[in-house]
Amino acid sequence: MKLDKYAVGQRYAKALLSLAEQEQQFESIHEEIQALETIFNGNPKLGAVLTDTTLSGLKRRELLKKLVGEFSTLMQHFLSLVFDYQRMAEMPYIIAAYEDLYDHKMGIAHAKVTSAVALDDEQITKISQSFAKREGLNRVLVESVIDPDIIGGIVLESNHKVIDGSIKHGLEQIKALLLK
Known part of the structure; x- marks a missing residue:
């Protein structure tokens, strides 16, 4: 069964939130999510480009390296996972779901x-x-x-x-x- 973008966003966001809490990086990951949101808002086609199979995997991987270079190791691994599962197009949904979960947890x-x-x-x-x-x-x-x-x-x-x-x-x- 194929998941809709909202469900994908929820699953990945829950996993990231859980991992951020486990690694005691809750606040820093939230700050990185906000930075990602700025990047994706400024480049609305970025997710589609990173998921586009017509581009060589090497070119897409180079783009990903440029994207994740400034982030923590945890966020780099998370983004690599999202990339490997070809879910970068859903990144805005993941970001929105993470923000909702963060807000709920913080009241x-x-x-x-x-x-x-x-x-x-x-x-x-x-x-x-x-x-x-x-x-x-x-x-x-x-x-x-x-x-x-x-x-x-x-x-x-x-x-x-x-x-x-x-x-x-x-x-x-x-x-x-x-x-x-």
């Missing part, structure tokens, strides 16, 4: 806060701390979005949860009650 969540007007840093910090406390998290990283259509209040989206405290939502609820 970090990402949230999108939508407001009708721009929020200042103090307001964002209060929202972040309040949501972190409510959800039992260590930290919440907030992305602020402006949408004048919500009229006022905020809408917070995180971890498949939506907390809608917008005036627009309140008006829609009142309208629904009146139409009953």
Whole structure:
């Protein structure tokens, strides 16, 4: 059975996380994953090139050596394994899955806060701390979005949860009650 890219990402990320913990390189591997993410974001076709069998294995291996040269031995071995199994095209999925696992382990969540007007840093910090406390998290990283259509209040989206405290939502609820 052929695995989809998401499943491949999950499997390799779990293995890397487990190995990083075992080797007590949890934080350093996370930093290297972030560096890899920057490389792959800057070169979106890199994974496809490293997996392309029309290129000679020697040329692809030379590219891999250039890619992994600055990384730790653990990360070099991991990338060589991914390369040997011709999974470099799935590297963005592996990186994303690793970031998710890391965030979960560290008690970090990402949230999108939508407001009708721009929020200042103090307001964002209060929202972040309040949501972190409510959800039992260590930290919440907030992305602020402006949408004048919500009229006022905020809408917070995180971890498949939506907390809608917008005036627009309140008006829609009142309208629904009146139409009953």
